[in-house]
Amino acid sequence: MERITWHQYFMAQSHLLALRSTCTRLAVGATIVRDKRIIAGGYNGSIAGGAHCMDEGCYIIDNHCVRTIHAEMNAILQCAKFGVPTEGSEIYVTHFPCLHCCKAIIQSGISAVYYAKDYKNHPYALELFQQANVLVRHVPFDKNVLSLLRHID
Ligand SMILES: [Zn+2]
Ligand SMILES: [Zn+2]
Secondary structure: OOOOOHHHHHHHHHHHHHOOOOOOOOOOEEEEEEOOEEEEEEEOEEOOOOOOHHHHOOOEEOOEEOOEEOHHHHHHHHHHHHOOOOOOOEEEEEEOOOHHHHHHHHHOOOOEEEEEEOOOOOHHHHHHHHHOOOEEEEOOOOOHHHHHHHHOO
16 A cells, blocks of 8 residues: 655645635635644635625636635634644645735744645745745645545545
């Protein structure tokens, strides 16, 4: 039996979370990890109890859907809500973070970003990550990992 790496394990978790997204524009998932333990997760979705894009349509302003909270933000806010420190933790995301999430990631003290897919990678985000000494690494998700589930019965 094959054993998956930690990178693929956490990346798989983010991809599963992305399947919970309610915004029809982009399904994104994020997992915050400390010492090889998952401390929080998030996906693209509306505020709790709010209308979902998939039911009511997206709310577009300046070509962005403003109805949803981004996966990275949701994961960080979950930590804030329940008092879990994010300093020195790492985040696994399905897509390269937007500028707002980039700043939130830096400000919350997260020290590494592993992303599966390039997505409008903003040069300013890269610059900010570099300035803040946040490790940014492209870790493509190997979907074959999920096919290993067939070994478990
Ligand atoms: Zn939307
Ligand atoms: Zn974002």
